[in-house]
């Protein structure tokens with residue numbers, strides 16, 4: 001008898017919920033703007049960077065690397081490992097030149113592969129120069145004929 005009463009209550013609730021607005025958000029079909037203070041993916045401005053390396057020394061997770069392209073002209077490339085980052089924002093607070101920020105727009109970081117978790121930032125010409133150096137060091141194997 002008790003079981004019958006419970007079943008009725010469950011059915012009643014199920015029927016009612018069919019006509020109610022969902023209590024949850026319809027993510028990913030509808031997205032609300034993230035709070036401004038959200039710590040999403042790290043973003044970096046190469047124009048302001050002096051290469052002081054303070055951000056790297058202060059990062060507890062070894063999540064950032066600064067690659068020197070031309071020290072005299074302050075040309076660097078930053079490699080960010082989002083999969084190591086703890087989003088502590090220590091690098092943001094300690095950069096005296098305000099080069100680093102944590103995006104409140106780029107926060108959907110889930111991926112089934114590893115590749116999107118490593119991001120390389122820099123001026124286009126510096127990225128090209130880095131790519132050229134890496135191809136020199138590790139040339140593509142010749143195609144078999």
Ligand code: SF4
Pocket residue numbers: 048049050051052053054055056066094095096097098099100
């Ligand atoms: S702390 Fe700022 S200026 Fe120094 S290397 Fe890092 S990003 Fe560049």
Ligand code: SF4
Pocket residue numbers: 042058059060061062063064084085086087088089090091092
């Ligand atoms: S937010 Fe923290 S863990 Fe992530 S790169 Fe900056 S210092 Fe490192």
